[in-house]
Amino acid sequence: MLSRVADSLYWIGRYLERTEHTARLLDVNLALMLDQTPAAAERRWERMQTYLAWQYDGLPQTYALVQALTFDVTNSGSLVSCIGAARENARQVREQISSEMWEQLNRVYLQVKRTTMEQLWHEPHEFLHNVLKEGIHLFQGITTATLSHGECWHWLRLGQFIERANATAILLDVHFAEPRGAADAQANYLDWVGLLKSCTAFEAYCNVYTADIRPERIAEFLLLNAESPRSVRFAADQIAVSIQAIAANTLGRRGDRVKRLAGRLQANLDYGQVDEIMADGLSGYLTSIQQQCQQIHTNVYQTFISYPVETALV
Amino acid sequence: MPDVAPFRQYQLETAYDELLLSPNTPRPHYRLLAERLRELPPDELARRQQAADLAFLNQGITFTVYGRDEGTERIFPYDLLPRILTAKEWDTIERGLAQRVTALNLFLRDIYHEETILKAGIVPRELVYSCRHFSRQMRGVSVPRDRYISIVGTDLIRLPSGQFAVLEDNLRVPSGVSYMLANRLVMKRVFPQLFASYGVRSIDHYGQALLATLRSLAPQGRSDPTIVLLTPGVFNSAYYEHTFLARQMGVELVEGRDLIVHDNVVYMRTTAGLRRVDVIYRRVDDEFIDPLAFRHDSMLGVAGLLNAYRAGNVALANALGTGVADDKAIYAYVPAMIKFYLDQDPILPNVETFLLSDDRQRQHVLHNLDSLVVKAVGESGGYDMLIGPHSTLEQRAQFRDRIIANPRNYIAQPTLALSKAPCFIDGQLESRHVDLRPYILFGDQISIVPGGLTRVALRRGSLVVNSSQGGGSKDTWVLY
Numbered sequence: 001m002l003s004r005v006a007d008s009l010y011w012i013g014r015y016l017e018r019t020e021h022t023a024r025l026l027d028v029n030l031a032l033m034l035d036q037t038p039a040a041a042e043r044r045w046e047r048m049q050t051y052l053a054w055q056y057d058g059l060p061q062t063y064a065l066v067q068a069l070t071f072d073v074t075n076s077g078s079l080v081s082c083i084g085a086a087r088e089n090a091r092q093v094r095e096q097i098s099s100e101m102w103e104q105l106n107r108v109y110l111q112v113k114r115t116t117m118e119q120l121w122h123e124p125h126e127f128l129h130n131v132l133k134e135g136i137h138l139f140q141g142i143t144t145a146t147l148s149h150g151e152c153w154h155w156l157r158l159g160q161f162i163e164r165a166n167a168t169a170i171l172l173d174v175h176f177a178e179p180r181g182a183a184d185a186q187a188n189y190l191d192w193v194g195l196l197k198s199c200t201a202f203e204a205y206c207n208v209y210t211a212d213i214r215p216e217r218i219a220e221f222l223l224l225n226a227e228s229p230r231s232v233r234f235a236a237d238q239i240a241v242s243i244q245a246i247a248a249n250t251l252g253r254r255g256d257r258v259k260r261l262a263g264r265l266q267a268n269l270d271y272g273q274v275d276e277i278m279a280d281g282l283s284g285y286l287t288s289i290q291q292q293c294q295q296i297h298t299n300v301y302q303t304f305i306s307y308p309v310e311t312a313l314v
Numbered sequence: 315m316p317d318v319a320p321f322r323q324y325q326l327e328t329a330y331d332e333l334l335l336s337p338n339t340p341r342p343h344y345r346l347l348a349e350r351l352r353e354l355p356p357d358e359l360a361r362r363q364q365a366a367d368l369a370f371l372n373q374g375i376t377f378t379v380y381g382r383d384e385g386t387e388r389i390f391p392y393d394l395l396p397r398i399l400t401a402k403e404w405d406t407i408e409r410g411l412a413q414r415v416t417a418l419n420l421f422l423r424d425i426y427h428e429e430t431i432l433k434a435g436i437v438p439r440e441l442v443y444s445c446r447h448f449s450r451q452m453r454g455v456s457v458p459r460d461r462y463i464s465i466v467g468t469d470l471i472r473l474p475s476g477q478f479a480v481l482e483d484n485l486r487v488p489s490g491v492s493y494m495l496a497n498r499l500v501m502k503r504v505f506p507q508l509f510a511s512y513g514v515r516s517i518d519h520y521g522q523a524l525l526a527t528l529r530s531l532a533p534q535g536r537s538d539p540t541i542v543l544l545t546p547g548v549f550n551s552a553y554y555e556h557t558f559l560a561r562q563m564g565v566e567l568v569e570g571r572d573l574i575v576h577d578n579v580v581y582m583r584t585t586a587g588l589r590r591v592d593v594i595y596r597r598v599d600d601e602f603i604d605p606l607a608f609r610h611d612s613m614l615g616v617a618g619l620l621n622a623y624r625a626g627n628v629a630l631a632n633a634l635g636t637g638v639a640d641d642k643a644i645y646a647y648v649p650a651m652i653k654f655y656l657d658q659d660p661i662l663p664n665v666e667t668f669l670l671s672d673d674r675q676r677q678h679v680l681h682n683l684d685s686l687v688v689k690a691v692g693e694s695g696g697y698d699m700l701i702g703p704h705s706t707l708e709q710r711a712q713f714r715d716r717i718i719a720n721p722r723n724y725i726a727q728p729t730l731a732l733s734k735a736p737c738f739i740d741g742q743l744e745s746r747h748v749d750l751r752p753y754i755l756f757g758d759q760i761s762i763v764p765g766g767l768t769r770v771a772l773r774r775g776s777l778v779v780n781s782s783q784g785g786g787s788k789d790t791w792v793l794y
Contacts, residue, residue: 003583004572092548095557095567099373151585249586304585309574312587 001249003305005096006155008089010300012105013159015086019079020136021167025051026069027128028197032190033062040187050174051167052077066124067117079132083109098146101139108135151249154242158300161242165235165265166293171198172222173286176215189213196222199230219282220274232289233269239296240266246304254312258299265292320351320359323742329731330474331745332397343400343793350508351395351743359738362504363394369500375493375554390493391786393737396501397748397768398512404764404792407470407478410662411752412760413652415466418483418639419756420655422462426452426635436654437647441671444722445644446692447486447637449600451607455624457633458531464631465527465595466754467491467767470662472733479663481730481749483648485632485640487597490787491753492555494767495520495562497789514791515764520753521562524595527757528563531629532592539592542568542582546598546614556597570598575618578625593629600634642691642725643669666728670721679726680717683710686726687777688717701777703729732777735788737770747771749779750790764792 029048033041045060054077058064072078087109094102111131120127147153175195180188192213196202199222208225209217225231240262247255268289277285326337333348335341340348351359370389399407424431425442432439442448467488469481498517502509525541532539545556547569560567566582573591574581581588596603602612607620622628638644646667649660668675668686679686683702690698700713717724734745752766768790769779779785 001585002566002568002572003585004569006585095561246585251587254587305583307583307587309576309581309588312583 001151001155005093006151006246007305008093009096009152009155010159012086012089012093013156013161014163015082015089015159016105016136016139017160017163018077018167019082019086020133021163022052022069022077022079022082023128023132024200025198026066027125027133028194030066030124030128032194035190036187047174047178051171053170063121066121070120071115071117080112083112083132096152098142100142100146104135104139104142108132108139111135151246154245157238158242158246161235161238162293162297164230165232165239166290168199168222168230168232168235169286169289169293171195172219173283173290176219176282192218201228201230204228204230216274216278219278223277224269224272224274226270233266233272236262236266236269243296243300250304254303258296258303261292261296261299265289265296268292320356320741320743321348323744324736325745327731327734327745328474329747330472330476330733332472332733332735332748333745343398346511347396347398347508359394360741363738366392366394366500366504369503370496373496375496391770391772392497392500393746393770393772393786393788394504395736395738395743396505396789396791397735397750398791398793401793403478406661407750407752408762408764410478410480410660411468411754411762413656413658413661414468414480414483414648415463415754415756415760417652417655418466418485418648419460419462421651422633422636422639423460424655425638427454431651431654434654436650437644441643441647441722442638445638445641447600447635447641449635449638451620452633452635456626458533458626458629461531461631461756462633462636463639464531464756465524466756467751468754470750470752471665471730472750474731474733477663478750479665480648481665482642483640483645484751485636487599487632488751488753489552489555489597490751490767490769491520492558493787494753494763494765494790495558497767497787498765501789512791513794515794517763517765520763521559523755523761523763524559525563525565527755527761528593528595528629528631530757531631533626533629536592540582540590541565541593541595542573542591544568544570544573544594544596544598544616546570546602550597552597559595565595570612570614570616573616573619575616575622578618578622578627580616580619580622580628591628593631595631600637603634637692642667642689643671643722646725665730668726670717670724670726676717676721680714683714685729687729688713688724688726690723691725692723699778701729704775704777729777732771732779735768735770737772737788739772744774746774747777747779748788765790 025048029044033044036044041062042060045062045065049056056065056068068075068078070079073080075081087105090097090102090105108131115127115131143153143156180191192215193202196205196218201222205218205221208221221228221231223232226233228234243258243262247259326334333340333344367389370392375389421431431437432442463485465488467484467490469484470478471481472478494517528541529539541563542565543556543560543563545553545567547553550556557567568582572582574583574588580591580594582591598614601608603615604617604619605612605615606617608615619628620634623630623634645664646669649664652658652660668679670676670679679688683700684705686702688700688702693699700709702710732747732749735748736743737746748768748770750766750768752762755761768788770786770788771777771779772786773784776784
């Protein structure tokens with residue numbers, strides 16, 4: 001496969017995951033703010049900005065913040081920018097993906113372009129959940145059903161799961177760093193449920209641990225659960241699988257280093273213990289996961305996409 | 315056939331009519347179609363046209379119009395009714411095109427090597443050297459199998475006498491072949507019964523024939539050559555066609571940034587490492603193809619490609635520098651080339667052409683601008699062109715100035731009545747001017763898929779068939 005094509009596929013995966021993540025965060029947090037005091041809502045917006053590694057320059061009013069995160073084309077992290085970038089990448093590899101995939105992605109993009117801020121403001125859930133989240137889930141389903149599960153598929157998955165592992169690690173890190181007084185049990189409960197819902201993991205968590213919400217269980221679930229597609233461990237497993245498949249096409253030992261990096265991250269999560277992680281400091285552990293994701297990304301590029309010519313001449 | 319729906323609006327004019335022999339009689343090979351049209355319920359044609367349009371839209375068969383924001387994608391208007399050619403007509407076209415392409419290929423080899431035709435004074439030396447597309451870099455370069463032009467699209471028109479004539483040779487990167495194939499696909503879906511009853515020769519093997527042609531150009535010793543299609547990218551107006559052809563042939567669609575030249579060998583950058591490339595079907599113009607040799611500001615090309623080509627390590631289709639032979643002033647000399655190289659008379663005639671660098675001919679043209687067509691020699695796509703009878707005083711004055719300023723850059727031709735064919739317009743049949751672009755492949759030998767792209771000037775009375783100027787197309791049937 002051409003390196004340029006792989007590059008585009010990888011970024012389709014990443015941008016769609018990012019779009020879905022941002023849409024879900026907005027959806028969940030806007031709903032939670034309905035039950036909160038204005039002061040708590042302001043605090044929540046600050047956290048949202050940290051989650052998304054983004055700094056809003058204007059007055060932090062909800063309307064302006066929502067607009068900046070959704071329809072502001074000058075913000076590269078806004079929903080319209082992310083879905084636009086995913087579509088632009090897809091347009092360049094239209095002959096590689098199935099036409100059903102292209103049509104679905106195009107449809108979501110056109111729906112986003114058609115929606116106005118007024119419509120969003122009055123019915124945020126309709127747009128964030130029904131248009132974006134379901135639109136992207138449908139795209140993933142169509143991909144599974146219509147695209148050969150070969151190299152093309154693995155590049156899409158690699159982008160998707162690197163983005164997911166990284167974003168979930170950041171989310172946990174910020175959330176656990178938040179100082180919480182024991183006094184307001186009600187607010188704390190909502191806050192932890194909010195975290196699970198931000199990862200579409202509330203129901204799955206209840207199935208495993210019942211609705212008894214405890215922070216270390218949440219950490220265990222979102223980090224180390226082997227079966228939830230939203231856990232960091234699951235993402236690391238998928239990253240390793242896809243890198244194995246991609247590297248299988250290369251000759252010689254070129255893929256070895258990337259495979260080792262992906263294997264290390266996977267083993268780290270497969271054999272991790274939540275009590276040890278918490279004792280050693282959750283924040284340090286999560287930072288290390290983010291660093292490893294970054295390393296894998298850089299090495300994937302050096303090995304498969306933007307390698308120097310000399311290293312590839314046999 | 316007046317007063318019979320849906321023919322009420324259909325009128326016979328001075329131009330050759332593809333459908334009618336006389337006001338009430340269709341030509342024999344159109345009789346079946348005419349009968350079928352009369353039998354159809356009134357709304358049926360409109361329904362089928364809608365079905366066809368939808369099929370094009372859903373498949374994303376579009377082209378890009380330049381000069382609008384973000385490159386607007388549009389479907390190429392498709393007319394429902396086929397243009398039908400008899401086996402006898404096709405035989406003349408086929409022989410004529412093979413003869414012409416053979417001569418043009420010999421001409422290209424000659425002017426970049428021995429220059430016999432220039433020494434013999436058949437084609438003026440200054441005309442060749444002053445051509446914008448003449449490529450110094452190709453002097454003395456031997457190209458694989460001496461094939462300069464492997465993929466050609468020649469524009470034919472039918473004169474009022476019924477005879478076909480050549481209007482233009484397209485020897486650089488002719489486009490439109492994907493529409494020929496898509497039109498056929500849609501036609502078979504929309505009129506299956508009619509199609510079956512006619513006995514139409516197949517064109518579906520074009521992709522395979524193109525692949526075989528490209529394969530035949532592979533450098534020696536490369537028995538299993540890697541072939542790629544080089545596109546300028548998604549913003550090119552013909553990007554759809556590039557993806558379509560790459561898929562039809564099962565070859566990689568690459569952009570300039572995917573290719574690397576190392577030690578005069580071309581490689582493409584893949585996830586599995588560098589892979590050697592042997593044949594490039596390039597849809598990038600000469601001037602953009604290698605920033606080291608041609609335009610330095612080109613982002614579309616591959617640095618060092620010309621040297622790899624000269625070293626014989628990679629084949630290009632078409633070769634570089636072929637634009638000199640489809641210059642509209644050189645065009646006037648093609649019949650003389652056929653005589654010179656093949657010692658034959660041209661089977662397909664040229665259209666009378668005035669060279670404006672010649673004083674006497676220029677004076678004649680300047681006095682008769684209102685009846686002539688003036689074209690820039692190096693342009694294609696219907697840009698920079700004056701159609702005398704349809705022009706304003708102001709436009710003629712503009713062209714007069716341009717001609718006087720740079721006479722070598724223009725030629726003039728009489729305004730020709732292109733033949734007319736029935737088209738389905740606003741619920742009725744009306745006649746519109748058409749041309750024909752068959753696609754010629756020149757690998758081991760010359761092969762032409764029986765058919766081509768019939769382009770239609772959809773605006774009433776218009777003579778311009780280019781897609782960028784409001785033209786459409788229809789399926790072309792060559793009968794057994």
